[in-house]
Amino acid sequence: MDVLYFAWVRERIGLPREKVETEAATVAALVEELRAREDRYAAAFEDLSALRVAVDQELTDFDAPLAGVREVAFFPPMTGG
Structure with a gap:
């Protein structure tokens, strides 16, 4: 799937988008996989209350299925x- 990063999330990770292979069942599980990759991902996803997420261009919650x-x-x- 394509994962897109905007504003300061993009700045912390250093990429505007990337292809991600995942077995994550939810957005929250995907975030945990990304956090475990490197410190820059951990920093970007440190405070989920400061983030919003969209799945296939629809605003949703972090418990949304993937x-x-x-x-x-x-x-x-x-x-x-």
């Missing part, structure tokens, strides 16, 4: 302006 998903995106909350 079966059949093609894209997961991580980004900070949007602010108005």
Whole structure:
């Protein structure tokens, strides 16, 4: 699946997107796999309350299932302006 990173998440990880092979059943399990990769991922996913997630371009929660998903995106909350 494609994993996309936006704003400071992208800055901490150093990539805008990557292909990820995973057996994770949920977004939260995917995050745990990513955290275990390297310190830069651990730093990016340190505080999940500061992140939002979209699965196939639909906002969702971290307990969302990943079966059949093609894209997961991580980004900070949007602010108005």
